[in-house]
Amino acid sequence: MIVRSVDPLKRSIKLVPESSLDLLNIFRLVRIGYEIYSETSREVKRERVSGKVDSERVRVVLGIEVEGKAADPLMRRVSFAGRIIYESRPLDLLGKHHTIHLYPGVELRIRSRREFERLRAFASSYSGRGRGGRVLCISIDDERVAVAEFMGTGLRKLYSKTFPSTDKSLSWGEREIRRIFGEVASTLREYFSRNRESKAIVIGPRIFVDDFMDFLKNFEKSLLKRVERVYHSSVGGEDGIREAMRSGILRDLADLLKPVRDSLEVERFIEQMSRNPEKVALGFREVLEAWRLGAAEKILVSEAFLWNHVVDEDLDRLLEAAEMGRLDLQVLLDGLEASEKIMGLGGIVAFLRYPLPLKDMVG
Numbered sequence: 001m002i003v004r005s006v007d008p009l010k011r012s013i014k015l016v017p018e019s020s021l022d023l024l025n026i027f028r029l030v031r032i033g034y035e036i037y038s039e040t041s042r043e044v045k046r047e048r049v050s051g052k053v054d055s056e057r058v059r060v061v062l063g064i065e066v067e068g069k070a071a072d073p074l075m076r077r078v079s080f081a082g083r084i085i086y087e088s089r090p091l092d093l094l095g096k097h098h099t100i101h102l103y104p105g106v107e108l109r110i111r112s113r114r115e116f117e118r119l120r121a122f123a124s125s126y127s128g129r130g131r132g133g134r135v136l137c138i139s140i141d142d143e144r145v146a147v148a149e150f151m152g153t154g155l156r157k158l159y160s161k162t163f164p165s166t167d168k169s170l171s172w173g174e175r176e177i178r179r180i181f182g183e184v185a186s187t188l189r190e191y192f193s194r195n196r197e198s199k200a201i202v203i204g205p206r207i208f209v210d211d212f213m214d215f216l217k218n219f220e221k222s223l224l225k226r227v228e229r230v231y232h233s234s235v236g237g238e239d240g241i242r243e244a245m246r247s248g249i250l251r252d253l254a255d256l257l258k259p260v261r262d263s264l265e266v267e268r269f270i271e272q273m274s275r276n277p278e279k280v281a282l283g284f285r286e287v288l289e290a291w292r293l294g295a296a297e298k299i300l301v302s303e304a305f306l307w308n309h310v311v312d313e314d315l316d317r318l319l320e321a322a323e324m325g326r327l328d329l330q331v332l333l334d335g336l337e338a339s340e341k342i343m344g345l346g347g348i349v350a351f352l353r354y355p356l357p358l359k360d361m362v363g
Contacts, residue, residue: 001025001126004107006119012111013123017104019153020076021303021331024310026102026110027071027078028319029122035111036080037063038100044091061088063109064098073307078102125323133256136191136200136226137241138184141208144237145180147187150257154333159187160238181215188223199228201253203244204236242337259336265300266338269349278355283346286358288314290350291327297351298328302339305347306331 001022004014012035017023030036039061063086071078081099102108112119135150136158147159161180192198200223202209209230216224231249233240244250245263254261273280281290284305290296299318309315322329332339342349 003123003126006123008116008120010111011113011116011119012109013119014107014109015123015126016107017102019104020307020334021153022104023076023078023102024071024303024306025122026108027069027310028316029119030066030069030080030110031112031115032066032068033112034066034115035063035085036066036082036100037061037086037109037111038102038106040098040100042091042093042098058089058091060091060093062086062093062098062100063111064100071307071310073304073310076307134195134198135228135253135257136188136195136198137203138188138200138212139203139233139236139238139240139244140184140212141204141236141240144239145184146236146238146241147184147191148238148241149191150253150259152258154335155241155259157238158191159184162237177211178215181212184212185216185220185223188220188226192223192226198226200226201229201231201250202227203231203233203240203249205234206232208236245337259333259338262330262332262336263338265298265330266332266341269300269351270341272351273349276355278357279352281350281352281356281358284309284315284348285362286346287348287350288318289358289362290352290356291318291321293356295352295354295356296327297353298330299348299350300330300332300342301348302332302342303334304339304343308347 001018002016004016006013015026017026039059041057042060043055043057062084064080064082065085066080067082069078069080079099079101081097084093084096084098087093110119137148137150139146142163144162146157149156149158161183163177163180188200202212209232213227213230216227231244233243233247233249235243245260246267248264248267250260251264254264269280281287281296287296287299318327318329321327332342
């Protein structure tokens with residue numbers, strides 16, 4: 001979440017959501033009676049003297065007083081509906097109903113005359129929080145290569161290719177690998193032209209990582225300077241990235257990269273569950289009971305679970321406790337193997353402070 005401004009005089013905050021998780025947090029923040037302002041497009045009809053009606057779609061900033069809100073888990077979209085109280089250009093829209101749909105990257109202003117301190121606290125929680133870094137990952141072995149970007153909002157694949165299997169000569173194979181290395185280098189150049197401060201890491205079996213580093217040393221020295229660290233895994237490609245996140249070899253990047261933090265916590269949970277099943281809670285009913293008993297040490301919840309239960313009052317109480325610092329709760333980003341594993345366990349799990357027979361307690 002980008003916090004653009006906090007205005008005590010207008011009793012408002014200006015935000016730019018960066019992810020679907022940010023949209024969920026805004027959905028929970030905004031209450032009936034708050035005001036929301038955002039740029040949108042609106043169809044305007046005008047009647048000519050001849051009686052013909054023309055219509056055009058114009059860009060305009062509209063403000064509404066919120067009368068209702070909705071979250072769409074399938075589309076990962078939140079909406080706020082109400083009567084228009086402000087228009088940035090005279091379009092005769094005041095008093096009419098309008099729905100503002102929020103999307104990542106679109107700026108909005110939220111205003112509340114009575115609860116500005118709540119808005120200020122929300123904005124402050126993001127202002128003091130690091131946005132996380134960006135690291136480019138190249139994962140390679142003799143059969144596949146993948147390039148992905150680690151971000152605070154998840155993992156984005158930029159390039160992936162499987163080497164063609166062949167029984168041809170060694171020199172032919174070397175030429176093919178050199179060609180693919182060239183494609184990877186092209187992907188890296190394009191990425192770094194847009195992200196000048198980012199660094200790269202290389203993952204894979206030692207011999208193939210060394211081959212790639214030699215290629216950079218001989219042909220792409222400017223890219224070689226971008227490689228900050230090298231990690232060795234048993235495989236490369238997309239499988240190599242997943243293995244590296246599971247195994248903990250990227251642990252030194254956990255403070256910088258949320259996808260790595262998520263993966264490490266899920267692996268720690270699975271290890272705890274296998275060692276002592278009564279020191280974990282699985283699913284919403286068990287987690288809720290553990291929290292009510294004061295036994296929940298840390299909760300892991302998938303983003304997909306939040307979307308599917310965003311209007312659940314019990315879940316809202318859990319999230320409020322976490323926001324107030326009374327509960328350690330970590331939301332797992334969508335699109336990661338870690339989040340998929342927790343979805344398979346009910347979407348929400350918890351480490352417990354002490355063993356509890358939760359299965360017997362919740363039936």
